[in-house]
Amino acid sequence: SIIDCRLKAVVSTQSTGVVKQYESYAGRNCRLRYFLRVAVSRRLVDIVHERELMVHQLSSYPETNSSLKMEVGIEDCLHIEFEYNRSKYHLNDVIVGKIYFILVRIKIKHMELSIIKRETTGSGPNTYNENEQISRYEIMDGAPVRGESIPIRLFLSAYDLTPTMKDVNKKFSVRYYLNLVLVDEEDRRYFKQQEITLWRKSPTSLKPENRGVVALENHT
Amino acid sequence: MANSETEQAKYLDAAKEVVKREAFNMQRALDKGQLMDGLRHATEMLNELRTSILMPKSYYELYMMVTMELTHLNMYMSGEFIKENKIADLYELVQHAGNIVPRLYLLITVGVVYIKSQECSRKDILQDLVEMCRGVQHPLRGLFLRNFLLTSTRDVLPDIDDNIVDSGTIDDSIDFILLNFSEMNKLWVRMQHQGHSRDRTKREQERLELKILVGTNLERLSRLEGVTVSKYQNHVLPAILKQLINCKDSIAQEYLMDCIIQVFPDEFHLKTLDTFLDTCCQPQGTVNVRNIIISIIGRLSNYAQADPSNIPEDIELFQIFSGKVTQIIQSRTEMPPEDILALQSALIKLALNVYPSETGYVDKVLENTCNIFNEERSRAKGCSAELSRMLRVPIDHYGDILTIIQLEHFTQLFGFLEYKSRKELCVYLAENVIQTETHIDSHDQVDLFLTMISCLVTDQADQSAEPEDPEDFEIEQSLVGRLVHQLTSGIPDQQFLILNTCKKHLLTGGDKRIQYTLPSLIFRAIQLCRVYHDLAAEDEKWEKKVTKILMYINSLLSTLVKAEYWDLALRLFLQAALVCDMVGIQSAETAGYEFVSQAFAIYEEEVSDSKAQLIAISLIVATFERTINFSEENHEPLRSQCLRASSKLLKKPDQCRAVSLCAHLYWSGKNREMAG
Numbered sequence: 001s002i003i004d005c006r007l008k009a010v011v012s013t014q015s016t017g018v019v020k021q022y023e024s025y026a027g028r029n030c031r032l033r034y035f036l037r038v039a040v041s042r043r044l045v046d047i048v049h050e051r052e053l054m055v056h057q058l059s060s061y062p063e064t065n066s067s068l069k070m071e072v073g074i075e076d077c078l079h080i081e082f083e084y085n086r087s088k089y090h091l092n093d094v095i096v097g098k099i100y101f102i103l104v105r106i107k108i109k110h111m112e113l114s115i116i117k118r119e120t121t122g123s124g125p126n127t128y129n130e131n132e133q134i135s136r137y138e139i140m141d142g143a144p145v146r147g148e149s150i151p152i153r154l155f156l157s158a159y160d161l162t163p164t165m166k167d168v169n170k171k172f173s174v175r176y177y178l179n180l181v182l183v184d185e186e187d188r189r190y191f192k193q194q195e196i197t198l199w200r201k202s203p204t205s206l207k208p209e210n211r212g213v214v215a216l217e218n219h220t
Numbered sequence: 221m222a223n224s225e226t227e228q229a230k231y232l233d234a235a236k237e238v239v240k241r242e243a244f245n246m247q248r249a250l251d252k253g254q255l256m257d258g259l260r261h262a263t264e265m266l267n268e269l270r271t272s273i274l275m276p277k278s279y280y281e282l283y284m285m286v287t288m289e290l291t292h293l294n295m296y297m298s299g300e301f302i303k304e305n306k307i308a309d310l311y312e313l314v315q316h317a318g319n320i321v322p323r324l325y326l327l328i329t330v331g332v333v334y335i336k337s338q339e340c341s342r343k344d345i346l347q348d349l350v351e352m353c354r355g356v357q358h359p360l361r362g363l364f365l366r367n368f369l370l371t372s373t374r375d376v377l378p379d380i381d382d383n384i385v386d387s388g389t390i391d392d393s394i395d396f397i398l399l400n401f402s403e404m405n406k407l408w409v410r411m412q413h414q415g416h417s418r419d420r421t422k423r424e425q426e427r428l429e430l431k432i433l434v435g436t437n438l439e440r441l442s443r444l445e446g447v448t449v450s451k452y453q454n455h456v457l458p459a460i461l462k463q464l465i466n467c468k469d470s471i472a473q474e475y476l477m478d479c480i481i482q483v484f485p486d487e488f489h490l491k492t493l494d495t496f497l498d499t500c501c502q503p504q505g506t507v508n509v510r511n512i513i514i515s516i517i518g519r520l521s522n523y524a525q526a527d528p529s530n531i532p533e534d535i536e537l538f539q540i541f542s543g544k545v546t547q548i549i550q551s552r553t554e555m556p557p558e559d560i561l562a563l564q565s566a567l568i569k570l571a572l573n574v575y576p577s578e579t580g581y582v583d584k585v586l587e588n589t590c591n592i593f594n595e596e597r598s599r600a601k602g603c604s605a606e607l608s609r610m611l612r613v614p615i616d617h618y619g620d621i622l623t624i625i626q627l628e629h630f631t632q633l634f635g636f637l638e639y640k641s642r643k644e645l646c647v648y649l650a651e652n653v654i655q656t657e658t659h660i661d662s663h664d665q666v667d668l669f670l671t672m673i674s675c676l677v678t679d680q681a682d683q684s685a686e687p688e689d690p691e692d693f694e695i696e697q698s699l700v701g702r703l704v705h706q707l708t709s710g711i712p713d714q715q716f717l718i719l720n721t722c723k724k725h726l727l728t729g730g731d732k733r734i735q736y737t738l739p740s741l742i743f744r745a746i747q748l749c750r751v752y753h754d755l756a757a758e759d760e761k762w763e764k765k766v767t768k769i770l771m772y773i774n775s776l777l778s779t780l781v782k783a784e785y786w787d788l789a790l791r792l793f794l795q796a797a798l799v800c801d802m803v804g805i806q807s808a809e810t811a812g813y814e815f816v817s818q819a820f821a822i823y824e825e826e827v828s829d830s831k832a833q834l835i836a837i838s839l840i841v842a843t844f845e846r847t848i849n850f851s852e853e854n855h856e857p858l859r860s861q862c863l864r865a866s867s868k869l870l871k872k873p874d875q876c877r878a879v880s881l882c883a884h885l886y887w888s889g890k891n892r893e894m895a896g
Contacts, residue, residue, distance in 0.1 A: 135318070137318055138318060138320045139320065139355055140320065140356075141270070141320050141321055141355065141361060142356060142357035142358025142362065148354070148357065150355055150357075151351055151355065155312060158316035
């Protein structure tokens with residue numbers, strides 16, 4: 001007869017000492033999974049059950065977090081100064097900043113701020129970059145004049161984002177960029193890309209003693 | 221951009237369909253308590269306001285429809301939602317919307333509810349809303365968005381008499397509105413420079429359609445209770461004027477200056493008059509300050525008239541305006557004469573209405589006008605119509621020619637009118653005198669008056685060489701004739717001086733005119749003789765005076781004779797003879813004899829038509845018969861002359877008639893000896 005075993009296990013990383021240094025990730029071209037495999041050895045066929053575990057890497061506020069401020073432009077055409085209040089944002093953070101127009105000689109239709117996710121897999125000659133536009137956020141409608149300052153307030157919680165991952169297990173990277181795009185009347189696009197670092201903040205509801213407790217996900 | 225009307229209507233209808241549908245869906249979702257769905261439909265609805273196709277009028281219609289639907293959303297949030305949820309979360313949630321126009325409309329809608337919930341500082345929320353609106357830089361969409369901001373926050377701006385503490389002051393409200401106003405004005409002015417130069421008129425027309433959106437900010441400011449005179453003077457007005465000056469746009473400046481005048485109370489204007497007028501004076505292109513100045517003069521004029529105590533003692537309205545107007549006219553050398561005169565007229569009206577007793581003020585305005593035109597004659601070209609209009613203002617107001625005569629510079633301005641206008645004005649003056657039955661009773665005044673209407677009295681240098689329409693001429697000169705009767709004094713001596721003055725003027729009229737004008741004068745002289753005769757007891761010199769008058773009459777009649785007005789002269793001689801007879805003094809008798817002889821002379825030499833002869837001789841005989849004071853010495857020759865003339869008539873029947881008339885001369889034979 002088949003023995004029904006229901007296993008209910010609460011696993012504490014501290015007790016098992018298994019180090020999970022990376023965050024679970026499911027991307028376009030690669031995945032990083034943690035799962036618990038229980039195998040019951042039998043004579044003929046082993047019973048194997050797998051349960052996936054979601055692992056989140058929690059960080060705390062970085063020690064240094066300077067703002068991103070730069071003047072960019074095209075000679076005699078368009079000069080702007082953009083400013084984002086930080087270079088490192090947590091996933092529920094808000095990007096606050098402004099775009100200041102120093103010189104405007106083109107006819108601008110609108111301006112938007114996009115979040116681009118770049119997943120890099122492979123290495124060396126087999127490196128493959130996959131760009132995905134996570135969001136398109138219109139920050140300006142119409143044509144400004146010299147001296148105008150346009151505010152930016154972009155809530156990251158609206159989007160499906162992961163923390164920045166650099167060279168995970170030497171296999172893949174996930175990086176994020178802010179792409180500032182200005183579109184003119186003839187649909188020409190002028191853009192400036194700027195990398196930002198995303199990190200995961202511990203949720204305030206998580207009690208310190210429960211840190212490290214991993215939520216079990218019902219897979220079947 | 222769809223230009224034709226039908227295309228516009230088509231696009232508008234399509235947009236309205238979408239709005240109707242999405243609004244319905246939104247309402248349905250909200251009724252079920254499904255906020256997220258409601259917001260989704262609201263966003264779809266608001267997307268229609270992102271259009272670039274609609275012209276201002278159509279866009280406005282769409283805007284009205286959409287914003288009305290948003291009130292349902294507002295009500296839901298203020299009602300059901302807020303009981304169980306934190307509005308702060310909603311404030312963040314709506315900012316997730318990808319497109320900025322829907323996002324900001326939703327943000328404002330939520331923001332108002334947020335303010336009312338008092339969970340957060342009013343000032344912070346208002347500040348946030350007005351700043352975030354910067355994201356819409358498209359003029360049309362931006363103007364309507366900010367208008368939505370202004371109207372939505374109508375009831376939640378901090379003011380002095382609300383009881384909510386620590387969340388914003390009246391200064392915050394003022395700053396909020398001023399910022400919104402500046403941004404809106406910038407967008408409005410920006411419209412001027414968009415697009416092709418050939419479309420400029422159309423663009424300006426569109427701008428004018430939208431002006432009220434900008435003006436509403438000022439109106440809202442004026443409604444704040446906490447805006448006192450001092451706040452207006454120190455905070456509000458300087459900020460508004462700064463924006464007006466910096467924007468360098470004449471449409472904005474003209475409309476908004478006028479708006480300021482209309483929305484803020486008069487006592488504010490009194491306090492800030494200098495600052496305001498200084499801004500007008502700044503040389504800034506083509507702004508038509510004329511209407512602005514006239515508008516404010518008019519308003520303060522009405523204010524002063526409503527209650528004279530409204531104007532503080534130290535504010536000399538007339539001096540201030542007079543000075544500023546002069547400054548403006550001098551600094552703008554290109555100002556057309558119509559504008560100059562319109563400004564001067566406004567000043568005159570101010571003087572007449574607010575300072576009725578100061579005729580000197582009116583004269584000052586006239587003097588300034590003279591100076592302006594004298595300095596540069598070219599400025600006066602082509603201004604006759606306006607100048608006439610301006611000169612009629614005091615005439616109509618005073619209704620009394622005597623006051624007009626006192627205005628020294630009134631007549632001087634006549635010199636700048638064209639002949640036709642001048643004459644019309646003179647006729648106007650003359651009619652005024654006659655209709656109001658004014659008596660001009662001093663010879664100095666008469667002199668001034670006749671100089672004033674010299675256009676009617678005498679030929680003018682700039683008169684055209686063509687002869688005038690005889691009917692018009694007759695009417696005009698009859699007017700002058702009637703006028704003479706108004707130039708009269710109750711004091712006989714004065715009256716004589718007046719008569720002399722009149723003669724001096726009227727004789728310059730030339731032969732064409734005297735037939736109409738001199739008879740009146742002669743009759744007045746005759747009248748004066750009677751007056752002196754009646755007052756004989758009081759004036760010992762009366763006989764001498766009467767003699768002088770008779771000489772005067774004689775000279776006038778000689779002039780008529782010279783001008784060959786035979787019939788007229790004949791009759792007038794006879795009239796004069798009658799009065800001579802009545803007066804009864806020696807010199808009068810001599811004069812009377814002379815007059816009758818003259819009448820005869822005319823009869824014999826100039827009356828040739830037989831019918832006319834009969835009439836004339838009958839007249840002479842009849843007149844002569846009336847006389848009672850001729851001495852026999854004088855009576856006899858004249859009688860005989862009558863008889864002789866009668867018998868010489870052409871037709872026998874006429875002869876008979878005339879001779880029988882003469883019989884009366886013989887049988888009654890009234891003469892001095894017979895004592896009647």
